[in-house]
Amino acid sequence: MKKDLLRAELKKRNQRMTAQREYVLRFFLEAETDHLSADEVYQKVQGRKFSISKATVYRTIELLVEIGLLRKIIFRDGIVRYEPVKKGEHHHHHIICVNCGTVVEFHLDNLEKLEELVKSKTGYTIDDHQLKFYGLCPKCQSTMKNRNNDNNDTR
Ligand SMILES: [Zn+2]
Ligand SMILES: [Zn+2]
Ligand SMILES: [Zn+2]
Structure with missing residues (x-):
């Protein structure tokens, strides 16, 4: 198709x-x-x-x-x-690891209220939105935790 x-x-x-x-x-x-x-x-x-x-x-x-x-x-x-x-x-949104770059998609979305608010504040119509979160993925978090522990051990 x-x-x-x-x-x-x-x-x-x-x-x-x-x-x-x-x-x-x-x-x-x-x-x-x-x-x-x-x-x-x-x-x-x-x-x-x-x-x-x-x-x-x-x-x-x-x-x-x-x-x-x-x-x-x-x-x-x-x-x-x-x-x-x-x-x-429904379109999905993204959360991105700032360390390794791994991108995960998620479908949670409760932006309808915010859209209404933005519409009335700006007078625009809205037909799309994008949402991106940045942070550390679980893998990088544990790598960093281990690294910190190692540093502590050698002290
Ligand atoms: Zn990562
Ligand atoms: Zn995607
Ligand atoms: Zn959305």
């Missing part, structure tokens, strides 16, 4: 659905890791089955964002990353 959407959008732009373009789309739909930069996607699809140029990867990703199949997210490091948009599912 998403493939059909991509094909239709390409046709509108007088472009053909190529194996390479389809492959980039499929890569996102089947990727085990989310939140990849265009460069990471390029590295991962390299040397599989056929050659695919960096420009094709980048342009296809941009197109997928344009037609709403991918969403851009930017964390504190400023790198643009992408994730597939799952239709009908």
